[in-house]
Amino acid sequence: MYTFKKFKNKKTERIISAKDEYLYISKFGKILDFTSGWTGYASLGHNNKEIMNSIKKQMEKYCHVDYNEFENPLIEKLSKKIVSFCKNKNKKIWYSGNSGSEAIEAAMKLSYSVHFSKNKKNKSKFIHRSQSFHGASLHPLSVSTFDIFQMYNKIKTKNIQVNQNNIFTKYDSKVSMGIKKGETEKEHLERSLRNLEDTIIKNNPDNICAMIGETQLGSLVGDVPPQKKYWSEVLKILKKYDIHLILDEIYCGMGRSGKLFNFEWDDIDPDFVCVGKNTTSGCIPFSFVLSKKNYENIILSKLGRVTLGHTFQGHSLGVVAADTVLDILKKNKILSRVNKYGEFIQNTLHSELNENHFFSNVRGRGFAISVQHDVKNQNLFSNDLKNKMLEDYRILMNIKFHRTSLTPCFNMKKENIDKTLEKFIKVFKTLSHNHKKYN
Numbered sequence: 245m246y247t248f249k250k251f252k253n254k255k256t257e258r259i260i261s262a263k264d265e266y267l268y269i270s271k272f273g274k275i276l277d278f279t280s281g282w283t284g285y286a287s288l289g290h291n292n293k294e295i296m297n298s299i300k301k302q303m304e305k306y307c308h309v310d311y312n313e314f315e316n317p318l319i320e321k322l323s324k325k326i327v328s329f330c331k332n333k334n335k336k337i338w339y340s341g342n343s344g345s346e347a348i349e350a351a352m353k354l355s356y357s358v359h360f361s362k363n364k365k366n367k368s369k370f371i372h373r374s375q376s377f378h379g380a381s382l383h384p385l386s387v388s389t390f391d392i393f394q395m396y397n398k399i400k401t402k403n404i405q406v407n408q409n410n411i412f413t414k415y416d417s418k419v420s421m422g423i424k425k426g427e428t429e430k431e432h433l434e435r436s437l438r439n440l441e442d443t444i445i446k447n448n449p450d451n452i453c454a455m456i457g458e459t460q461l462g463s464l465v466g467d468v469p470p471q472k473k474y475w476s477e478v479l480k481i482l483k484k485y486d487i488h489l490i491l492d493e494i495y496c497g498m499g500r501s502g503k504l505f506n507f508e509w510d511d512i513d514p515d516f517v518c519v520g521k522n523t524t525s526g527c528i529p530f531s532f533v534l535s536k537k538n539y540e541n542i543i544l545s546k547l548g549r550v551t552l553g554h555t556f557q558g559h560s561l562g563v564v565a566a567d568t569v570l571d572i573l574k575k576n577k578i579l580s581r582v583n584k585y586g587e588f589i590q591n592t593l594h595s596e597l598n599e600n601h602f603f604s605n606v607r608g609r610g611f612a613i614s615v616q617h618d619v620k621n622q623n624l625f626s627n628d629l630k631n632k633m634l635e636d637y638r639i640l641m642n643i644k645f646h647r648t649s650l651t652p653c654f655n656m657k658k659e660n661i662d663k664t665l666e667k668f669i670k671v672f673k674t675l676s677h678n679h680k681k682y683n
Contacts, residue, residue, distance in 0.1 A: 257544060262290035265656050267640065275638040277653075278664050279541075281526050283463070284612070284651040285497060288525040288572060295527045298568040299561050307562045312553060317598070318563045325570050326534070329504035332513050334404055334537045338550070339558030342529035344520030345379030346554065348456070351516040351533045352383055353552045355454040355488045358539050361546035365448070370403045371443065371455040373485070375465055378456060378492050387456045390464070404447050407441055411640030418434040439479050449485035454515070462495040464590075464649035466614035475510045488515035494531070495612070498522035499573055499654060502583035502610030505534070506593055507596060509609060515539070523566045530562030578654045579610075585661060586610040589650060596669045602676040613650040619682040622646045637667045 258270035267277045267290070280286040288295065307314055321336040340350035352370060359367040372387035379385065385393055386400040423432045444452060455478070457479055461468035475512045482489050496506045498519055520531035533583055543550055573579060590606050597603040603614035619625045622645060630643035642649040652661060
Protein backbone atom coordinates (compact mmCIF):
# COMPACT_ATOMS: atom_id res chain seq x y z
CA MET A 245 0.00 0.00 0.00
CA TYR A 246 1.37 3.42 -1.01
CA THR A 247 -1.23 5.64 0.67
CA PHE A 248 -1.09 6.97 4.23
CA LYS A 249 -3.51 5.21 6.54
CA LYS A 250 -5.39 7.60 8.79
CA PHE A 251 -5.74 5.11 11.67
CA LYS A 252 -3.38 2.44 12.94
CA ASN A 253 -5.77 -0.48 13.40
CA LYS A 254 -9.21 0.72 12.34
CA LYS A 255 -10.93 -1.45 9.75
CA THR A 256 -12.93 0.37 7.10
CA GLU A 257 -15.32 -0.97 4.50
CA ARG A 258 -14.44 -0.78 0.82
CA ILE A 259 -16.93 1.34 -1.11
CA ILE A 260 -18.20 -0.02 -4.43
CA SER A 261 -20.74 2.61 -5.49
CA ALA A 262 -23.37 5.02 -4.20
CA LYS A 263 -26.74 6.16 -5.47
CA ASP A 264 -29.51 8.25 -3.95
CA GLU A 265 -29.95 7.13 -0.31
CA TYR A 266 -27.93 3.94 -0.67
CA LEU A 267 -24.30 2.87 -0.44
CA TYR A 268 -22.91 -0.35 -1.89
CA ILE A 269 -20.01 -1.71 0.17
CA SER A 270 -17.87 -4.81 -0.04
CA LYS A 271 -19.03 -6.63 3.09
CA PHE A 272 -22.77 -5.92 3.18
CA GLY A 273 -23.70 -4.98 -0.36
CA LYS A 274 -26.57 -2.48 -0.56
CA ILE A 275 -27.14 -0.50 2.65
CA LEU A 276 -29.44 2.39 3.53
CA ASP A 277 -27.33 5.44 4.37
CA PHE A 278 -29.11 7.32 7.17
CA THR A 279 -26.06 9.56 7.62
CA SER A 280 -26.00 11.35 4.24
CA GLY A 281 -22.42 10.26 3.67
CA TRP A 282 -21.52 9.95 7.39
CA THR A 283 -20.86 13.66 7.88
CA GLY A 284 -24.11 14.82 6.33
CA TYR A 285 -22.71 16.19 3.10
CA ALA A 286 -24.91 14.17 0.69
CA SER A 287 -27.91 16.32 1.53
CA LEU A 288 -29.88 15.36 -1.59
CA GLY A 289 -28.53 11.83 -1.81
CA HIS A 290 -25.48 10.37 -3.49
CA ASN A 291 -24.82 11.12 -7.17
CA ASN A 292 -27.99 13.19 -7.47
CA LYS A 293 -28.94 13.01 -11.14
CA GLU A 294 -29.99 16.65 -11.55
CA ILE A 295 -26.82 17.96 -9.95
CA MET A 296 -24.60 15.60 -11.95
CA ASN A 297 -26.29 16.67 -15.19
CA SER A 298 -25.72 20.36 -14.42
CA ILE A 299 -22.03 19.64 -13.77
CA LYS A 300 -21.67 17.66 -17.02
CA LYS A 301 -23.36 20.46 -18.98
CA GLN A 302 -20.97 23.03 -17.50
CA MET A 303 -17.95 20.79 -18.18
CA GLU A 304 -18.71 21.01 -21.91
CA LYS A 305 -18.16 24.80 -21.68
CA TYR A 306 -15.35 25.07 -19.11
CA CYS A 307 -14.60 23.47 -15.76
CA HIS A 308 -13.20 26.53 -14.04
CA VAL A 309 -11.79 29.99 -14.61
CA ASP A 310 -9.89 32.10 -12.11
CA TYR A 311 -12.28 34.93 -11.34
CA ASN A 312 -9.43 37.08 -10.06
CA GLU A 313 -8.83 37.59 -13.75
CA PHE A 314 -12.10 36.74 -15.47
CA GLU A 315 -15.72 37.65 -14.83
CA ASN A 316 -17.87 34.58 -14.32
CA PRO A 317 -21.59 35.45 -14.67
CA LEU A 318 -22.54 32.17 -12.98
CA ILE A 319 -21.17 33.49 -9.68
CA GLU A 320 -23.40 36.57 -9.53
CA LYS A 321 -26.42 34.43 -10.47
CA LEU A 322 -25.72 32.04 -7.59
CA SER A 323 -25.09 34.89 -5.13
CA LYS A 324 -28.44 36.47 -5.95
CA LYS A 325 -30.17 33.13 -5.43
CA ILE A 326 -28.47 32.50 -2.06
CA VAL A 327 -29.38 35.97 -0.78
CA SER A 328 -33.02 35.46 -1.88
CA PHE A 329 -33.34 32.89 0.93
CA CYS A 330 -32.29 35.49 3.56
CA LYS A 331 -34.71 37.65 5.51
CA ASN A 332 -32.14 40.45 5.42
CA LYS A 333 -31.09 40.94 1.78
CA ASN A 334 -28.22 43.29 2.60
CA LYS A 335 -25.63 40.56 1.96
CA LYS A 336 -22.58 39.71 -0.11
CA ILE A 337 -20.99 36.32 -0.76
CA TRP A 338 -17.29 35.45 -0.59
CA TYR A 339 -16.53 32.16 -2.36
CA SER A 340 -13.85 30.70 -0.16
CA GLY A 341 -12.83 27.52 -1.95
CA ASN A 342 -13.43 23.83 -1.39
CA SER A 343 -13.84 23.04 2.30
CA GLY A 344 -15.58 24.35 5.38
CA SER A 345 -12.16 24.98 6.89
CA GLU A 346 -11.44 27.43 4.07
CA ALA A 347 -14.74 29.19 4.76
CA ILE A 348 -13.86 29.58 8.47
CA GLU A 349 -10.40 30.88 7.68
CA ALA A 350 -11.79 33.28 5.07
CA ALA A 351 -14.31 34.65 7.58
CA MET A 352 -11.57 35.15 10.18
CA LYS A 353 -9.44 37.03 7.64
CA LEU A 354 -12.39 39.07 6.36
CA SER A 355 -13.30 40.03 9.90
CA TYR A 356 -9.77 41.17 10.64
CA SER A 357 -9.64 43.00 7.30
CA VAL A 358 -12.68 45.05 8.32
CA HIS A 359 -11.12 46.03 11.65
CA PHE A 360 -7.75 46.69 9.98
CA SER A 361 -9.47 48.95 7.46
CA LYS A 362 -11.02 50.91 10.35
CA ASN A 363 -7.55 51.38 11.93
CA LYS A 364 -8.25 48.84 14.66
CA LYS A 365 -5.23 46.66 13.90
CA ASN A 366 -4.93 45.25 17.43
CA LYS A 367 -8.21 43.36 17.09
CA SER A 368 -6.52 40.05 16.31
CA LYS A 369 -7.88 37.50 18.77
CA PHE A 370 -10.98 35.33 18.46
CA ILE A 371 -13.40 34.07 21.08
CA HIS A 372 -14.34 30.41 20.68
CA ARG A 373 -16.15 27.85 22.80
CA SER A 374 -15.10 24.62 24.44
CA GLN A 375 -16.13 21.33 22.80
CA SER A 376 -16.11 22.96 19.37
CA PHE A 377 -14.56 21.93 16.07
CA HIS A 378 -14.34 24.40 13.19
CA GLY A 379 -11.99 22.67 10.77
CA ALA A 380 -8.63 20.96 10.39
CA SER A 381 -6.50 23.71 8.86
CA LEU A 382 -4.45 25.74 11.31
CA HIS A 383 -6.57 28.87 11.86
CA PRO A 384 -9.81 26.89 12.33
CA LEU A 385 -7.95 24.52 14.67
CA SER A 386 -6.91 27.52 16.75
CA VAL A 387 -10.59 28.12 17.56
CA SER A 388 -11.37 24.43 18.13
CA THR A 389 -10.98 22.21 21.19
CA PHE A 390 -11.14 18.74 19.64
CA ASP A 391 -8.91 16.47 21.77
CA ILE A 392 -7.35 14.54 18.90
CA PHE A 393 -5.71 17.72 17.60
CA GLN A 394 -3.99 18.71 20.85
CA MET A 395 -0.59 17.84 19.41
CA TYR A 396 -0.87 21.02 17.29
CA ASN A 397 -1.37 23.31 20.30
CA LYS A 398 2.17 24.69 20.10
CA ILE A 399 1.70 25.93 16.53
CA LYS A 400 -1.86 27.28 16.94
CA THR A 401 -2.46 31.01 17.17
CA LYS A 402 -3.57 32.10 20.65
CA ASN A 403 -7.25 32.86 21.11
CA ILE A 404 -9.82 33.12 23.91
CA GLN A 405 -12.01 30.23 25.05
CA VAL A 406 -15.36 30.45 26.84
CA ASN A 407 -17.30 27.59 28.39
CA GLN A 408 -19.66 25.83 26.00
CA ASN A 409 -22.43 25.42 28.57
CA ASN A 410 -23.65 28.87 27.58
CA ILE A 411 -25.55 27.28 24.71
CA PHE A 412 -27.04 24.23 26.39
CA THR A 413 -30.68 24.29 27.38
CA LYS A 414 -33.29 22.01 28.94
CA TYR A 415 -35.07 19.45 26.77
CA ASP A 416 -37.30 17.43 29.07
CA SER A 417 -37.82 16.50 32.70
CA LYS A 418 -35.03 13.90 32.61
CA VAL A 419 -32.12 16.13 31.71
CA SER A 420 -30.79 19.64 32.22
CA MET A 421 -27.76 20.40 30.05
CA GLY A 422 -25.47 23.06 31.47
CA ILE A 423 -28.10 24.27 33.93
CA LYS A 424 -27.07 24.15 37.58
CA LYS A 425 -29.28 22.51 40.18
CA GLY A 426 -32.05 24.90 41.19
CA GLU A 427 -31.24 27.30 38.36
CA THR A 428 -33.98 28.44 35.97
CA GLU A 429 -33.39 28.70 32.23
CA LYS A 430 -33.55 32.49 32.50
CA GLU A 431 -30.93 32.47 35.26
CA HIS A 432 -28.80 30.11 33.22
CA LEU A 433 -28.92 32.41 30.19
CA GLU A 434 -28.08 35.45 32.31
CA ARG A 435 -25.13 33.64 33.90
CA SER A 436 -23.87 32.57 30.49
CA LEU A 437 -24.06 36.09 29.10
CA ARG A 438 -22.27 37.51 32.15
CA ASN A 439 -19.54 34.92 31.64
CA LEU A 440 -19.12 36.02 28.01
CA GLU A 441 -18.99 39.74 28.82
CA ASP A 442 -16.62 39.19 31.75
CA THR A 443 -14.34 37.22 29.43
CA ILE A 444 -14.37 40.05 26.89
CA ILE A 445 -13.53 42.69 29.51
CA LYS A 446 -10.83 40.53 31.09
CA ASN A 447 -9.11 40.04 27.72
CA ASN A 448 -9.51 43.69 26.57
CA PRO A 449 -12.18 44.16 23.88
CA ASP A 450 -9.76 46.33 21.87
CA ASN A 451 -7.83 43.12 21.14
CA ILE A 452 -10.79 40.95 20.14
CA CYS A 453 -11.75 40.57 16.49
CA ALA A 454 -14.73 38.17 16.48
CA MET A 455 -16.55 35.39 18.27
CA ILE A 456 -16.90 32.07 16.43
CA GLY A 457 -19.53 29.43 17.16
CA GLU A 458 -21.74 26.83 15.54
CA THR A 459 -25.29 28.19 15.22
CA GLN A 460 -26.48 24.78 16.38
CA LEU A 461 -23.90 22.51 17.96
CA GLY A 462 -22.84 19.77 15.56
CA SER A 463 -21.88 16.15 15.78
CA LEU A 464 -19.37 16.40 18.64
CA VAL A 465 -21.88 17.38 21.33
CA GLY A 466 -24.79 16.21 19.23
CA ASP A 467 -27.18 18.60 17.45
CA VAL A 468 -27.95 20.98 20.31
CA PRO A 469 -30.01 24.04 19.31
CA PRO A 470 -29.26 27.31 21.12
CA GLN A 471 -31.29 28.45 24.07
CA LYS A 472 -34.04 30.89 23.10
CA LYS A 473 -32.66 34.45 22.75
CA TYR A 474 -29.09 33.18 23.25
CA TRP A 475 -27.69 34.47 19.95
CA SER A 476 -29.67 37.73 19.99
CA GLU A 477 -28.33 38.55 23.46
CA VAL A 478 -24.79 37.52 22.48
CA LEU A 479 -24.99 39.89 19.50
CA LYS A 480 -25.95 42.80 21.76
CA ILE A 481 -22.82 42.22 23.85
CA LEU A 482 -20.55 41.83 20.81
CA LYS A 483 -21.86 44.99 19.15
CA LYS A 484 -21.21 46.91 22.36
CA TYR A 485 -17.49 46.13 21.99
CA ASP A 486 -17.30 46.17 18.15
CA ILE A 487 -16.69 42.42 17.97
CA HIS A 488 -17.98 40.46 14.98
CA LEU A 489 -20.06 37.29 15.15
CA ILE A 490 -18.91 34.46 12.85
CA LEU A 491 -21.37 31.58 12.70
CA ASP A 492 -20.24 28.13 11.59
CA GLU A 493 -23.01 26.48 9.55
CA ILE A 494 -20.79 24.03 7.71
CA TYR A 495 -22.62 21.10 9.28
CA CYS A 496 -25.95 22.64 10.33
CA GLY A 497 -26.65 25.00 7.40
CA MET A 498 -27.67 24.87 3.74
CA GLY A 499 -31.13 23.46 4.53
CA ARG A 500 -30.32 20.86 7.17
CA SER A 501 -32.16 22.81 9.88
CA GLY A 502 -35.29 23.28 7.77
CA LYS A 503 -34.22 26.78 6.71
CA LEU A 504 -31.42 27.46 4.25
CA PHE A 505 -29.49 29.17 7.05
CA ASN A 506 -29.88 27.88 10.59
CA PHE A 507 -29.50 31.36 12.12
CA GLU A 508 -32.82 32.37 10.56
CA TRP A 509 -34.52 30.35 13.33
CA ASP A 510 -33.00 32.78 15.84
CA ASP A 511 -34.02 35.94 13.98
CA ILE A 512 -30.53 37.49 14.06
CA ASP A 513 -28.21 39.19 11.57
CA PRO A 514 -24.67 37.79 12.07
CA ASP A 515 -21.61 39.42 10.53
CA PHE A 516 -20.33 36.31 8.76
CA VAL A 517 -21.78 32.83 8.15
CA CYS A 518 -19.59 29.96 6.95
CA VAL A 519 -21.18 27.35 4.69
CA GLY A 520 -19.79 24.15 3.18
CA LYS A 521 -20.38 20.39 3.29
CA ASN A 522 -24.05 20.47 2.16
CA THR A 523 -23.57 22.94 -0.71
CA THR A 524 -23.48 20.45 -3.61
CA SER A 525 -24.74 17.20 -2.04
CA GLY A 526 -21.17 15.91 -2.18
CA CYS A 527 -20.84 16.11 -5.96
CA ILE A 528 -17.93 18.54 -5.79
CA PRO A 529 -16.24 20.40 -2.88
CA PHE A 530 -17.54 23.97 -2.54
CA SER A 531 -17.78 26.53 0.26
CA PHE A 532 -18.67 30.17 0.78
CA VAL A 533 -19.06 32.92 3.38
CA LEU A 534 -22.23 34.98 3.72
CA SER A 535 -21.26 38.50 4.80
CA LYS A 536 -22.83 41.86 5.54
CA LYS A 537 -22.79 43.93 2.36
CA ASN A 538 -21.08 47.02 3.78
CA TYR A 539 -17.93 45.10 4.73
CA GLU A 540 -16.93 44.89 1.07
CA ASN A 541 -16.89 48.69 0.77
CA ILE A 542 -14.99 49.13 4.04
CA ILE A 543 -12.22 46.77 2.92
CA LEU A 544 -11.97 48.00 -0.69
CA SER A 545 -12.00 51.68 0.21
CA LYS A 546 -9.00 51.21 2.51
CA LEU A 547 -7.01 48.35 0.95
CA GLY A 548 -8.12 48.42 -2.69
CA ARG A 549 -8.64 44.67 -2.73
CA VAL A 550 -9.60 41.73 -0.52
CA THR A 551 -6.23 40.24 0.30
CA LEU A 552 -7.05 36.54 0.35
CA GLY A 553 -7.93 33.94 -2.22
CA HIS A 554 -7.36 30.44 -3.56
CA THR A 555 -6.93 29.01 -7.03
CA PHE A 556 -10.18 27.07 -6.90
CA GLN A 557 -12.34 29.54 -4.99
CA GLY A 558 -15.73 29.89 -6.66
CA HIS A 559 -15.02 26.76 -8.72
CA SER A 560 -17.28 26.88 -11.75
CA LEU A 561 -18.50 23.29 -11.39
CA GLY A 562 -19.24 23.94 -7.73
CA VAL A 563 -21.16 27.08 -8.64
CA VAL A 564 -23.55 25.28 -11.00
CA ALA A 565 -23.90 22.36 -8.56
CA ALA A 566 -24.86 24.68 -5.68
CA ASP A 567 -27.21 26.58 -7.99
CA THR A 568 -28.95 23.31 -8.87
CA VAL A 569 -29.21 22.35 -5.18
CA LEU A 570 -31.04 25.61 -4.48
CA ASP A 571 -33.38 25.00 -7.42
CA ILE A 572 -34.22 21.53 -6.11
CA LEU A 573 -34.82 22.83 -2.58
CA LYS A 574 -37.23 25.45 -3.89
CA LYS A 575 -39.18 23.63 -6.57
CA ASN A 576 -39.66 20.45 -4.51
CA LYS A 577 -40.43 22.35 -1.29
CA ILE A 578 -37.67 20.39 0.40
CA LEU A 579 -37.27 22.71 3.40
CA SER A 580 -40.93 22.22 4.37
CA ARG A 581 -40.39 18.47 4.05
CA VAL A 582 -37.31 18.59 6.29
CA ASN A 583 -39.30 20.46 8.96
CA LYS A 584 -42.28 18.13 8.73
CA TYR A 585 -40.37 14.86 8.91
CA GLY A 586 -37.78 16.20 11.31
CA GLU A 587 -40.56 16.92 13.78
CA PHE A 588 -42.03 13.48 13.07
CA ILE A 589 -38.68 11.78 13.82
CA GLN A 590 -38.25 13.64 17.12
CA ASN A 591 -41.83 12.99 18.24
CA THR A 592 -41.62 9.29 17.36
CA LEU A 593 -38.35 8.77 19.21
CA HIS A 594 -39.55 10.65 22.28
CA SER A 595 -42.86 8.79 22.35
CA GLU A 596 -41.26 5.36 22.01
CA LEU A 597 -38.16 5.82 24.17
CA ASN A 598 -39.10 8.39 26.78
CA GLU A 599 -39.63 5.76 29.50
CA ASN A 600 -36.50 3.79 28.60
CA HIS A 601 -33.77 4.04 31.24
CA PHE A 602 -31.06 4.28 28.53
CA PHE A 603 -32.74 7.28 26.87
CA SER A 604 -31.75 10.76 27.99
CA ASN A 605 -33.32 13.10 25.42
CA VAL A 606 -33.83 13.85 21.73
CA ARG A 607 -33.08 17.27 20.29
CA GLY A 608 -32.28 19.13 17.10
CA ARG A 609 -33.68 21.10 14.20
CA GLY A 610 -34.84 19.75 10.85
CA PHE A 611 -32.70 16.77 9.82
CA ALA A 612 -29.95 17.47 12.37
CA ILE A 613 -31.22 15.38 15.28
CA SER A 614 -29.53 13.52 18.12
CA VAL A 615 -30.67 10.98 20.66
CA GLN A 616 -28.54 11.10 23.80
CA HIS A 617 -27.84 7.80 25.56
CA ASP A 618 -27.87 7.54 29.34
CA VAL A 619 -25.38 4.75 30.07
CA LYS A 620 -22.01 4.54 31.84
CA ASN A 621 -20.18 2.65 29.09
CA GLN A 622 -21.12 4.98 26.25
CA ASN A 623 -18.61 3.68 23.72
CA LEU A 624 -19.63 0.04 24.12
CA PHE A 625 -23.33 0.80 23.87
CA SER A 626 -22.86 3.06 20.85
CA ASN A 627 -20.65 0.52 19.09
CA ASP A 628 -23.15 -2.31 19.67
CA LEU A 629 -26.07 -0.14 18.56
CA LYS A 630 -24.31 0.91 15.36
CA ASN A 631 -23.17 -2.62 14.51
CA LYS A 632 -26.60 -4.18 15.12
CA MET A 633 -28.27 -1.65 12.82
CA LEU A 634 -25.74 -2.32 10.09
CA GLU A 635 -25.34 -6.09 10.42
CA ASP A 636 -28.97 -7.03 11.10
CA TYR A 637 -30.82 -4.44 9.02
CA ARG A 638 -28.26 -3.01 6.56
CA ILE A 639 -28.78 0.54 7.86
CA LEU A 640 -25.80 2.83 8.44
CA MET A 641 -26.25 5.29 11.32
CA ASN A 642 -23.80 7.76 12.86
CA ILE A 643 -23.68 6.37 16.41
CA LYS A 644 -20.72 7.17 18.65
CA PHE A 645 -19.75 8.71 21.97
CA HIS A 646 -22.90 9.56 23.93
CA ARG A 647 -25.37 9.98 21.05
CA THR A 648 -26.99 8.77 17.87
CA SER A 649 -27.12 11.43 15.14
CA LEU A 650 -29.94 11.18 12.63
CA THR A 651 -29.00 13.07 9.46
CA PRO A 652 -30.86 11.51 6.52
CA CYS A 653 -30.71 13.10 3.09
CA PHE A 654 -33.43 15.71 2.70
CA ASN A 655 -35.32 13.75 0.03
CA MET A 656 -35.17 10.32 1.69
CA LYS A 657 -38.29 8.25 1.04
CA LYS A 658 -40.77 8.28 3.92
CA GLU A 659 -40.85 4.48 3.93
CA ASN A 660 -37.11 4.42 4.64
CA ILE A 661 -37.48 6.94 7.45
CA ASP A 662 -40.22 4.77 8.97
CA LYS A 663 -38.15 1.61 8.56
CA THR A 664 -35.09 3.14 10.20
CA LEU A 665 -37.05 4.47 13.17
CA GLU A 666 -38.77 1.12 13.68
CA LYS A 667 -35.51 -0.86 13.65
CA PHE A 668 -33.58 1.68 15.71
CA ILE A 669 -36.22 1.76 18.45
CA LYS A 670 -36.34 -2.04 18.47
CA VAL A 671 -32.54 -2.43 18.79
CA PHE A 672 -32.29 0.37 21.37
CA LYS A 673 -34.90 -1.31 23.57
CA THR A 674 -33.34 -4.75 23.14
CA LEU A 675 -29.86 -3.59 24.11
CA SER A 676 -31.19 -1.65 27.08
CA HIS A 677 -32.40 -4.92 28.64
CA ASN A 678 -28.75 -5.80 29.23
CA HIS A 679 -28.32 -3.25 32.00
CA LYS A 680 -25.25 -4.88 33.57
CA LYS A 681 -23.24 -4.94 30.36
CA TYR A 682 -23.40 -1.18 29.82
CA ASN A 683 -23.51 0.07 33.43
